[in-house]
Amino acid sequence: MLENENLHDEKLESSKKSLLAEQPEVYQDIQENNFNISKDDGDNDEHEHSIENADVKVNEEIHDEKLEEIKRKCKFKQEYVDNKVILSVNHLKQYFFFGKGANKYKLKAVHDVSFQIHEGECFGLVGESGCGKTTTGRSIIRLYNITSGSIYYKGYRIGAGSRWNEKEIKYTKIRLKRKLTELATSLKEGKISQEEYDKEANSAKEHANNIIKVQKAKIKQIKHDNTHVDPKLMQEIQMIFQDPIDSLDPRMTVETIISEGLQIQGHHNRAENHKKVVEALEKVGLIEDYTNRYPHEFSGGQRQRIGIARALVMNPKFLICDEPISALDVSIRAQIINLLNDLKEEMGLSLLFIAHDLSVVKYFCDRIAVMYFGEMVELATSDELFKHPLHPYTKSLLSAIPKPNPLTEKDRIRITYNPQESHDYSVDKPKFVEILPGHWILANNAEIEKYKEEIKELDIKASQEEK
Numbered sequence: 001m002l003e004n005e006n007l008h009d010e011k012l013e014s015s016k017k018s019l020l021a022e023q024p025e026v027y028q029d030i031q032e033n034n035f036n037i038s039k040d041d042g043d044n045d046e047h048e049h050s051i052e053n054a055d056v057k058v059n060e061e062i063h064d065e066k067l068e069e070i071k072r073k074c075k076f077k078q079e080y081v082d083n084k085v086i087l088s089v090n091h092l093k094q095y096f097f098f099g100k101g102a103n104k105y106k107l108k109a110v111h112d113v114s115f116q117i118h119e120g121e122c123f124g125l126v127g128e129s130g131c132g133k134t135t136t137g138r139s140i141i142r143l144y145n146i147t148s149g150s151i152y153y154k155g156y157r158i159g160a161g162s163r164w165n166e167k168e169i170k171y172t173k174i175r176l177k178r179k180l181t182e183l184a185t186s187l188k189e190g191k192i193s194q195e196e197y198d199k200e201a202n203s204a205k206e207h208a209n210n211i212i213k214v215q216k217a218k219i220k221q222i223k224h225d226n227t228h229v230d231p232k233l234m235q236e237i238q239m240i241f242q243d244p245i246d247s248l249d250p251r252m253t254v255e256t257i258i259s260e261g262l263q264i265q266g267h268h269n270r271a272e273n274h275k276k277v278v279e280a281l282e283k284v285g286l287i288e289d290y291t292n293r294y295p296h297e298f299s300g301g302q303r304q305r306i307g308i309a310r311a312l313v314m315n316p317k318f319l320i321c322d323e324p325i326s327a328l329d330v331s332i333r334a335q336i337i338n339l340l341n342d343l344k345e346e347m348g349l350s351l352l353f354i355a356h357d358l359s360v361v362k363y364f365c366d367r368i369a370v371m372y373f374g375e376m377v378e379l380a381t382s383d384e385l386f387k388h389p390l391h392p393y394t395k396s397l398l399s400a401i402p403k404p405n406p407l408t409e410k411d412r413i414r415i416t417y418n419p420q421e422s423h424d425y426s427v428d429k430p431k432f433v434e435i436l437p438g439h440w441i442l443a444n445n446a447e448i449e450k451y452k453e454e455i456k457e458l459d460i461k462a463s464q465e466e467k
Contacts, residue, residue, distance in 0.1 A: 075157040093148035124365030176208040238311035239320040244303035248295040255291035280309040301332035380439040392422040
């Protein structure tokens with residue numbers, strides 16, 4: 001047994017070395033964080049592809065004309081436009097694969113994450129380092145090819161992955177083979193007649209063929225949508241990167257850095273580009289004289305403002321802020337937060353604000369989603385999350401917020417979150433459920449009842465404190 005474990009560790013290290021050569025950024029994240037790494041054998045995916053999850057019922061007819069129509073058009077959902085949902089992330093999965101053959105492993109950076117952001121809303125995404133926040137943002141802006149799930153912007157699908165559909169085809173074939181084997185055994189033992197065997201076998205084959213036909217059409221549609229995204233639509237989504245030093249090219253001047261996006265979009269008039277660059281710099285509190293300087297000549301706060309100006313020059317409608325203040329000192333943090341708040345009101349921006357500090361997110365965001373280990377564990381409005389923190393990991397994050405009063409700070413109890421001690425999911429698996437209007441939490445049936453009792457106790461305690 002020990003030899004097998006040693007062999008597994010050797011293969012894993014060998015695969016990591018190959019990852020270092022192919023994707024050094026992902027390798028660095030593996031070394032720094034406790035990612036969920038497992039062999040890519042597919043055996044643990046079958047529970048996600050049960051008959052209940054199939055897209056087609058047994059007797060449903062699939063018309064070829066309908067399938068051709070699916071493949072010709074980019075997917076669009078009018079209900080998102082009607083409900084003013086600017087961004088919808090549906091069952092996003094982002095895996096990284098490394099190694100080859102028997103030594104192939106998968107890293108589940110993001111697993112089945114769903115949320116929606118409305119127009120003009122600031123949506124906070126919080127969690128510890130390595131939980132998948134940045135990966136989610138990079139997947140939205142298409143810096144990564146999505147493994148599975150769909151992302152819609154203004155009703156149009158701008159990104160999708162086909163792994164789930166491919167697995168559905170695989171497990172549909174496995175279920176069909178299993179069903180035919182069971183029928184053949186029953187026929188051999190005389191439990192059913194030949195006529196019953198033929199009827200049930202044909203029904204199972206028809207059901208499987210319908211599912212496979214639809215999934216193949218959806219895979220073609222996914223590939224079509226991924227290669228036919230409107231560049232002007234994607235131009236409206238911009239990102240402020242986490243590191244204000246590494247995200248700026250040290251060999252380029254500030255003007256070249258900020259105007260690079262304009263050049264890519266086909267704007268080659270130098271005078272107009274310079275005017276737009278100056279306007280963007282002024283919006284973030286910098287002056288025209290900085291255009292000919294290089295990034296190393298600025299402080300951390302100024303570099304972050306340059307990164308914000310680079311995003312604003314494209315006149316975005318949706319801004320992804322990837323921990324824009326984590327590398328800055330406290331005084332500069334307040335300036336950047338206030339700047340983003342002013343720009344949000346002035347330009348009518350919708351924001352995805354990624355951070356690990358809940359105290360900052362409470363001040364800045366309308367709704368907050370808490371992520372842990374690649375999964376979303378709680379989602380609520382800012383006030384609701386602080387009023388009814390339910391998930392143990394959310395409580396752990398809240399307990400880490402320092403208190404400005406030294407008398408109460410020394411009595412602050414730090415809560416440590418250990419999933420093995422806090423949950424028992426061996427039988428009753430968790431689901432992302434709405435426990436209160438607008439308040440979602442990852443929990444199983446037993447935990448839902450416990451959380452409902454906690455809500456009552458918190459409400460009673462709050463009412464007593466008010467009196």
